[in-house]
Amino acid sequence: MTAMEGPADPFSTDGVPARWGFVRQLLLGNSKDYYPADLDVAQRALAVAPDAATWAWQERAFLHHIVGYLAHGNATYRRGTTQLIYLGCGLPEPNWRCGDQLHHIARREDPRARVLYADPDATFATYGRALTAEAEVTKIPTRGDDHGTCVETDVLAKVIEAGPDDPAQVLNAPEARAVLDLAQPIDVLLPAAHFLSDPAAVLDRWADALPDGSRIMITHLEQHEDTAEVAQVYRDAFGVCSPRSADEVADLLAGYDLLLDPGVVPLPDWRPPPLPEDPARVPVCRILCAVGQLKRTVRAGLLSDQHLARRYREGESLRTLAQAATSSKETVRRRLHRQGVQMRAKKQPPPSGLSAERLAALYIQGATLKELKGLSGASYGWVRAQLVEQGVELRSRGYKSRPSARSSATGGDQP
Structure with a gap:
């Protein structure tokens, strides 16, 4: 630096990278908090995708809608949301005191609702802590006595600095233990999953960490010609942005036992509220959403094939999986086979000259498992x-083979 250049400006924002939390607020029309790089990304995004601002509003409306919908509980989902984690929460809503925060919405449906906000950006976490302070001073009247009415602090919401890719960091934080009961089901919101470098791995880690009955909601940029250019703008700014098709988004939730109806759909189509007066004026939404649920110990058929395959590959036995799925081991084998899983043999059979195809042909002709066991010298x-x-398709127990099948199984029609 020369004498003529003078000292560097300590308040300069040059070189501050763009952050999605600020860009999102700009797309929503909040021009109060941002840096020059954020404004540049928002302007470039709108230049190539004029509907990007509408998509941001649709995502915001969807988050409010789904929190209220799931918190209310209904015949489909049985229970309401009382515990919620919002990952990548970004900046709080500008109209904080108007009751539009997620814990306000959930609280209106169920007074027991508690929310943990998490964001890896220290700036956003600091904003959130300052604005959620009011959530810690609400009082609930409790049992009175001779000295007057007792009150207790009702903690509605906490904010932590943590990323979505580390469930242990989120769930083990003191704030999480203060606001959540980790033994009970928790609903998790994960918007903008297209910014994760490996969303499938992140979702699998949350599936392993969450208690049974928990649900996770994701939003994701759709792979389409309308999103190709804006995805490149976001990649240039944030390093990662990977649009996916609806089928690919469904695959991300393979570790979850249920993909709640209506599956993977554009934001406005997920159990929507009443349509506006002129739905033709609403642009096509290119943000997809889905809700997955963990129900490991439920009636037969609700454990997904993908989940069974993952647990089998991790070393669990057929007996354990059959008990978890409340079905037979044969049914579990069939479902694993549909997933292309190579079964672990308990023991190799002695050489008998019978191929698997020949065994299948004899069984279809009417031979019993006992006869095939004796013929092959292997285990059941x-x-x-x-x-x-x-x-x-295996037959039920008690089947008796036909004489022609019995003779075939004993070698009568073998070449």
């Missing part, structure tokens, strides 16, 4: 596994 489990891998 191995014979069943070979038949399932051949796509054979």
Whole structure:
């Protein structure tokens, strides 16, 4: 630096990188808090995708809608939301005191509702802590006595500095333990999952960390010609932005046992409120959303095939999976086979000259498992596994083979 250049400006914002939390607020029309880089990204996004601002408003409306919908509880979802984690919360809503924060919305549906906000950006977390301070001074009247009415502090919301990719950091934070009961189901909001470098891994980690009955909601930029250019703008600014199709978004939730109806749909189509007077004026939304639920110990059929496959690959036995799915081991084998899982053989059969195809043909002709076991010299489990891998539907117990089938199984029609 030369004498003529003078000292550097300590308040200069040059070089401050763009952050999605600020860009999102600009797209929503809040021009109070941002840096030059944020304004540049927002302007470039609107230049290539004029509907980007509308998508931001639709996402905001969806978050409010789904929190109120899930908090209310209904015949489909059975229970309301009383515990909520909002990942990547960004800046609080500009009209903070108008009751538009997520914990206000959930609280209107259920007074027991508690919310933990989390964002990896220290600036956003600091904003949030300052504005959620009022949530800690609300008083609830409790049992009175001779000395007057007792009151207790009602903590509605807490804010922590933590990213969505580390569930342990979020759930083990003192603020989380102060506001949440980690033994009870928790609903998690994860908007803008297209900014994660590996969203499938992140969602799997949350599936492993959350208690049974928990739900997770994601929003995701759709892969479409309308989003190609804006995705590149975001990649240039943030390093990662990967649009996906509806099927690919559904695959991200493979670790969850249920994909709640209506599945992966554009934001306005997820159990929407009444349509506006002129729905033709509403632009097509290119932000997808979905809700996955963890229900490991439920009636047969609700454990997803993907979840069974993942647990089997991790080393769980067929017996354990059958108990978890409340179904037979044969049914579990068949579902694993649909996922392309290579079954672990309990023991290798002795050489018998019978192929799996031949075993399947004999079984279809009417041979029993006992006869095939004797013919192959293998265990019942191995014979069943070979038949399932051949796509054979196993018969119920008590079946007796036909004489022609019995002779075939004992070698009568073998070449």
